[in-house]
Amino acid sequence: MNFSSKLLEDAVNEFSKLPGVGQKTALRLVLHLLNKEQEEVDHFGNSVIRLRKEIKHCGVCHNISDHNICDICTANKRDKDVICVVEDTRDVMAVENTGQYFGVYHVLGGLISPMDGVGPSDLFIDSLVQRVATTPVKEVILALSATMEGDTTLFYLYKRLKDFQIPITTIAKGIAFGGELEYADEITLGRSIVTRVPYHNSLIK
Template sequence: MNRKKSSTLLDNAVNALASLPGVGQKTALRLALYMLRRDVEYTERFAAALLALRREVKYCRTCHNICEDEQCSICADPHRDRSIVCVVENIREVLAIENTGQFRGLYHVLGGILSPMDGIGPGDLQVDSLVQRVARENVQEVILALSATMEGDTTGFFIYRKLAHQPVNVTVIARGVSVGDEIEYADEITLGRAITSRTRFTCP
């Protein structure tokens, strides 16, 4: 007798949970049994929240961030600086940068990063819409906030080339030693970049 025979309902639920990234069969079983211990309303609220997200989500027609209307709350906010556009890979980076509280401009979500190994080319990303947006709106600065990886650098260089004929400043977020890191443990490439990108000392 295997587990399948003992309960199809449980098996279906475990397989559904185990299809999530990073969730194995054992964790999925633990989560399914947790749901059985909670009341029915818990699972109903849980399922409703996920279905609502997936069915009702829209993408902002300007920056491709997720939203509930035609335009996301950031693009619709009249207090944001519309002359600066920060280019990010995904929604997750929008949330991360918003949480810093250090940026008051707008975003442009590419929806991925150039990765020939995974079959992601320029056509899969929102690069053309960025170029049109920069030309159409009065964008003064495009900040590239992409991962400090080979793919991130490639994507950044590609966007830089695409924007080269437009009168816009293309900048890139600073790379250097992470706050709280000890120099001793910083890797050589990061440390080398931190030295060549040094800035004038200011009293905090």
């Protein structure tokens, strides 16, 4: 691209480093911001600088937080003895949005992925084992993505936790609610037939 300004080029290059943002989109976003008031642009730029500078991670569950211990871990009404293990903050938000979970979390910070050079020691797995060993835990729910990396991590976590003699569960896999059979992928449909459940168990109690 032929930029008429070095400042413009610099800003566009910064934006085009973002995932899924090409040079054309970056230019559109930057020109959009250029039309805003200086105050608004300052707030935009500083919001992310401040976030990076001041953000903390919860000392218990490793979730992103403004405090040393996050709001979920300090909330009185959450069941501290049920731990839902997730990959990252986005998954905490996804589970929170369902409104169906009242326990606490443990954020791994990723999944085991030998292809990307991510091993168990790169994740918050030891601290999970520590939590289970030192605090009364009734159940560990493994809520990981149904991918190769998710399955690998699931298996590793199961091996590390099984000796504690507490129930270890994983979220149910199968066709989506409201999903039509003909549009379900073959593997999901096949597995959901193999792992079929008695009808009365499928009802929400």
